[in-house]
Amino acid sequence: xxxxxxxxxxxxxxxxxxxxLLELAVNAKAVNSKLFxxxxxxxxxxxxxxxxxxxxxxxxxxxxxxxxxxxxxxxxVLGKMGYIExxxxxxxxxxxxxxxxxxxxxxxxxxxxxxxxxxxxxxxxPE
Numbered sequence: 001x002x003x004x005x006x007x008x009x010x011x012x013x014x015x016x017x018x019x020x021l022l023e024l025a026v027n028a029k030a031v032n033s034k035l036f037x038x039x040x041x042x043x044x045x046x047x048x049x050x051x052x053x054x055x056x057x058x059x060x061x062x063x064x065x066x067x068x069x070x071x072x073x074x075x076x077v078l079g080k081m082g083y084i085e086x087x088x089x090x091x092x093x094x095x096x097x098x099x100x101x102x103x104x105x106x107x108x109x110x111x112x113x114x115x116x117x118x119x120x121x122x123x124x125x126p127e
Contacts (some may be wrong), residue, residue: 039074047101054098
């Protein structure tokens with residue numbers, strides 16, 4: 001048995017557990033699980049990249065390739081969580097809503113990104 005792998009026998013099946021996987025699961029408690037969904041991660045990532053600027057619903061829809069319902073529902077959840085702010089804007093003759101990430105959103109999204117990058121860095125992944 002290699003030092004970095006623990007093998008546990010569970011009803012005649014072998015389960016391989018890496019110590020870093022357990023550490024990753026423990027660290028996941030610091031991540032807001034409501035933020036951990038693909039549409040929300042995409043939205044937060046896009047708004048973070050704008051560095052304090054806002055994006056309209058239409059820009060997010062086109063840029064992220066999300067349909068209206070998915071985008072709208074997830075923007076509302078992120079707003080209720082205090083991660084984004086929405087504001088009415090007028091572009092020409094058209095009324096639109098724009099969205100901007102908040103400081104709280106940046107902080108929690110940074111924690112989620114760090115957790116994801118740690119996972120993506122090979123900790124807990126099979127070789």
